[in-house]
Amino acid sequence: MRSSIVALSLFSTTSLASADSLDVVASFSILADMTRVVGGDHVSVTSLVGPGEDAHVYQPVPTDVVAVASADLVITNGLGFEGFLDRLIVASDTQATIVTASTGIDVIEVGDEDDHHDHDDDHEHDHDDHAHDDHGHDHDHALEDEHDHDHEDHAHDDHGHDGDHDHDHHDHEDDGHDEHAHHDHDHGPNDPHAWQSLDAAQIYVANIADGLCEALPGHCGEFTANAQAYSAELEALEAEWDAALADVSMDGRTIITSHDAFGYLARDFDLTILAAQGMSTESEASAADVATLIDQIRESGARALFVENVSDPRLLQQIADETGLDVSGTLYSDALAADGDASSYLGMMETNLRAISEALLSTN
Secondary structure, X not given: OHHHHHHHHHHHHHHHHHHHOEEEEEEEHHHHHHHHHHHHHHEEEEEEEOOOOOXXXXXXXXXXXXXXXXXXEEEEOOOOOOOOHHHHHHHHOOOOEEEXXXXXXXXXXXXXXXXXXXXXXXXXOOOOXXXXXXXXXXXXXXXXXXXXXXXXXXXXXXXXXXXXXXXXXXXXXXXXXXXXXXXXXXXXXXXXXXXXXXXXXXXXXXXXXXXXXXXXXXXXXXHHHHXXXXXXXXXXXXXHHHHHHXXXXXXXXXXXXXXXXXXXXXXXXXXXXXXXXXOOOOOOOOHHHHHHHHHHHHHHOOOEEEEEOOOOOHHHHHHHHHHOOOEEEEEOOOOOOOOOHHHOHHHXXXXXXXXXXXXXXXXX
């Protein structure tokens, strides 16, 4: 009899733990960090593409199939960023809810000159007035205590899992955009790097909170509170960016990067980006592309040149050598750092702010 009571007690504890937490798979490290912040103690998060890894060239491994198959939620960026993910989801036969974090953001269309520059006249960071009416999603309504967000775009098959499977990540061996010396062949009509906008990041956070609330409604209040607090931090950091760049002249805001990952940042803060590669690190810059870029650098007088944490630095070093520029530092584009200041999304954006503002201020 005693053994039966013990067994029943263990079963009840396991069931409670399962109902009290979610197994979540995020496509890459930035989304994984956002999900951990919003989900708190009620999520166990696996990142398919880990810190320092490049989602553009990522190839799934068998353990990824297992992780996705057993997940309650899968958090994706969307906008064509994760080229590997659709096949992985099909192969896993997962019943997980798919949450697309970028849903509702103000998308930059590749080749749309209005989206890529001309931000001097309308660059404002008053979030009450920020124009999100075209997609019907502002920073506040998705975080209200009444959780009535429409999830028609997600597959919401309910299912349960016993136990807590916390997977260890496996090892895996404006004007400026008009001037880019490359063509994008990888992501279709939209720029997928929307997390580089702190405005868009708040929508990401709201969408993640919505997905967690639907999957675990008993803790929706906690998810909502976490998301609201996180969004407040993002707004505060956005104000820091404005203040840090206030003394940089509008004609001195050009930066040179490895690949075209900073369009949303450029739009938010009136930057001009010259990139050696296209939207994906898979794209290759031809000799003619490099020569054109070098001419643009010389004509623009740009001095702030950055390598990226997910890109081979040799091409940028070649450009630095040929233009006589010094490398200003490293920017974090598509992945967090494994440790240190840039190992969280907030830390990554703070690190990029320091690097960009210091480089631009020193050359103005």
